[in-house]
Amino acid sequence: MITPVINVLFSARDGLWDDYRTALGVAFEGAGLVVNLSRDLAPDLVDYIIYAPNGGISDLTPFTRCKAVLGLWAGVESIVTNPTLTQPFARMVDPSLTEGMVEWVTGHVLRHHLGMDRDICRTDGAWDIHVPPLARDRRVGVLGLGALGAACAQAMAGLHFDMAGWSRSAKTLAGVTCHHGADGLRAVLERSEILVLLLPATPATENTLNAETLALMPRGAMIVNPGRGPLIDDDALLAALDTGQIGHATLDVFRVEPLPKEHPFWAHENVTVTPHIASETRPMSAARVIAENIRRGEDGDAFLHLVDRDAGY
16 A cells, blocks of 8 residues: 655744754654655645744635645734634644743843842842842742643742742643633732733733733732743833833834844843843754654544634634
8 A cells, every 4th residue: 555645834934944854753653653754735736734934925716635734833813813724723732832931031020030130130249138039939920821831830939939820811830820711810910029921912912011901910029931022012021121110121022123223121220131032943852743643644633732723823
């Protein structure tokens, strides 16, 4: 019996091709798949698309044979509103992506908790001793308790931080006081000395942090945003930083990326800018996720990590 060849189009930025071509080849072989992987296939021959928003495809109409579009990113806001997307879309849920996010978030929460910027930035020779509270006495909040938010919240609970989390629907997590709904959001904001944003970008989450909600937080609170840029009203955040209502903001994501050189975040002494590096997809582990979904599609099983387009994530 001849094993059918599966045509897979790789659509992502140029710099990813060499690493992913190797990783996907290994993953496809491990899954028992015979795949023609290419960056250039006639649309009517494509069985699956491996997709990133910077890959150059915006019109999915010609891909009439395509069984699924398989994302390389956890974020989906740039594709789910595309009216030409009629195929199932699976976002990337990769253990290494989660681990990377946990490490980045935990590192920056600890940085703010311990006051590391204060420790390393003294240049005047002053011996300035300050003792931070223990983690158990520091109230940390996470907005968004999906796969990434839940993992980060539980990792910080494991370090004994006083953890609370908020999601739009009810959740239960060991070591985390979970809230939902409008009253729950207010409760988390009012208590969070350090706040981590890991919500998806949807019309309902845009400007979750605005002038009104920032004013609810404890004075001098710190914000860590590795989620999505539109979660924050930039002007409101800058105003809150200028008054001291917010003590510091560490931002990895922005409304426009790369962050424009003229943006006030660059020059603000209480803003740390990082270049969207909180968690990168790792080719070897991401390739296994892609291969498993293609195997499922070929065997008639349900795809993993399908996006609910009505919910936007």
